[in-house]
Amino acid sequence: MPTHHSLDYVEFTVRDLAEAKRFYADAFGWAFTDYGPTYAGIQGAEREVGGMEQTEAPRASGGGALAILYSDDLEASLEAVEASGGTVSKAIFSFPGGRRFHFLDPSGNELAVWTLA
Numbered sequence: 001m002p003t004h005h006s007l008d009y010v011e012f013t014v015r016d017l018a019e020a021k022r023f024y025a026d027a028f029g030w031a032f033t034d035y036g037p038t039y040a041g042i043q044g045a046e047r048e049v050g051g052m053e054q055t056e057a058p059r060a061s062g063g064g065a066l067a068i069l070y071s072d073d074l075e076a077s078l079e080a081v082e083a084s085g086g087t088v089s090k091a092i093f094s095f096p097g098g099r100r101f102h103f104l105d106p107s108g109n110e111l112a113v114w115t116l117a
Contacts, residue, residue, distance in 0.1 A: 002070035005077070008114070009068040010042075010050040017054040024052075035096070066102075067111045074099055074115040081113070 002008050014020035021040055024030040033041040033048065042050035071077040074092060081103045082088060089110060090102035100114035 002116075004072045005069055007067060008070040009048070011066040011068065011112075012050070012052045013055045013066075014052050015054065015056070017052060020052050020054075068100070069111065069113045071113050071115050074101070074113060077113045078103075 012020070017038060017040060021030075021032050024042070025032070031043040032052075033043060035041060035051075038054040040052050041048040042052065044050075069077075078088060078092065078101055085106050086103045088101055088103050090112075092099055092101045094117070098114050098117045100112050102110055102112045104110055
């Protein structure tokens with residue numbers, strides 16, 4: 001079970017999903033679960049620990065990984081982010097298995113927070 005406000009999931013943006021899967025499988029032995037033509041989950045020893053999303057352009061923050069935290073109370077976490085000086089960059093939305101929002105920290109780094117459905 002995820003732990004409140006712990007680092008829970010990391011997403012990478014990639015230009016070619018098939019090539020990225022090949023590279024990480026070859027280099028590190030990673031296994032994947034495909035969720036359509038543009039997304040694959042990264043399987044850890046006991047559960048999914050990350051994912052890769054194929055995009056034509058990097059994230060607005062300049063690309064790279066997206067750190068995703070878990071929350072027991074998504075709305076309270078959103079309020080805490082805003083109260084602490086963060087900026088919500090993507091309002092709460094649903095996805096298969098849960099809901100999440102994205103935010104920018106005061107330095108402009110993008111992170112996300114999710115909860116179970």
